[in-house]
Amino acid sequence: MEKLTLIKVGGKIVEEPETLENLLHDFSSIDGYKVLVHGGGRSATKIASALGIESKMVEGRRITDADMLKVVTMVYGGLVNKNIVAGLQALHINALGLTGADMNIMRSDKRPVKEVDYGFVGDVKEVNADLLAALIRQGIVPVLAPLTHDGKGNLLNTNADTIAAEAAKALAKHFEVTLMYCFEKKGVLLDENDDDSVIPEIDRSKFREYVEKGIIQGGMIPKLENAFRAIDAGVKQVVITQASEIHKQTGTYVF
């Protein structure tokens, strides 16, 4: 199978002109088929605040009421997505910005209200990977915004990590997929105080060992559990790295 690299970058990287320029340059130098998934939460919070709309978060997740849905539709689907697309076009990458509604690429259900009412937030139900794969084979580079739709006319705010994982899993039927998650560090660290102590490879048994020893802890545990779930669903490998490292393809390889 042909290779495809799917890279997820957070809002911070894509919201500052300088880091965005570096990212797009590095992304453009990656060989083969590729997909970019982006966040945009900081810009959404900033624009919402300027519009007098309060950002409410529960455990790091945004509560999306009707007004906030408008803001994230503007910021994720418009401002952030289209600036990335225009930037990639300037580097001769034939980018196409997409939300889940576009070509029905990603359909979701509105999250049911349990302890928390997250509002207009979607849990992904269906990915139209055939159409996405056909575009990719035509030389198109999809740029996915963290928005899906419910098929009834409503857009839904959807976590960018989830968009990346679901797209990677669905595309695994068509390509040998490497899923790269960019965060603040160059990878999973052996010593949290030493940024250069990146663990090069983690499999399931090493993961258990590191967790038992307390080397891997906190938010890194669900991140790696998600990585293993993607691998169970057919993704070849997950790389946890920093945006500045994507063109070197270095970081922690999870398989």
Add this chain to the structure above:
Amino acid sequence: MEKLTLIKVGGKIVEEPETLENLLHDFSSIDGYKVLVHGGGRSATKIASALGIESKMVEGRRITDADMLKVVTMVYGGLVNKNIVAGLQALHINALGLTGADMNIMRSDKRPVKEVDYGFVGDVKEVNADLLAALIRQGIVPVLAPLTHDGKGNLLNTNADTIAAEAAKALAKHFEVTLMYCFEKKGVLLDENDDDSVIPEIDRSKFREYVEKGIIQGGMIPKLENAFRAIDAGVKQVVITQASEIHKQTGTYVF
């Protein structure tokens, strides 16, 4: 050649939930290949105002400074475009929202500064009609936002009537194109005080006659001149009508 209908609707229609719902319903009932081009100026003015950004207009054209470019990118490329796309998906129309940057569909040059500095406004230079036509033949319905790009990483605000005309002209190589412009009246009127006095057909000699008699005047003259230019460039016919009439295909036919 196969037929294609390209419909341009102004901001007013697509910015109110009720008129938008009617429009999308009528649009979905049109047979054959189709494309929708939308405006969004009212929403842009409203959001800009809420953000404390003043809307400056010269002869009905928006001056687009850096802050206003962000607003129109959010509103046209995000809010308006993605709500139309989600609404069409609910009606089982496989819509794909596009700016000119997406797949390099429409490249423009920043308008040179003469008497007026319009700012980040683009004059269309190149339409990638082959790619657009291939998508349309796959059953995709493009929804075009009034934004283009300069190929150097910059988005540019571009008049929606121009986007519609340029897309129609470029697609005329692939399809028999009917270009429908929606405005406030049901067509070009014989008597401006009688909304039912729609002139059914206008060719060049009738146009000259009506202008000489003062029946066609003001803003309708350049509108019709643009229609004849589209026809010169290969568009089969231009229909000037009201959004509520598009599914009936009634209005003033210009050919």
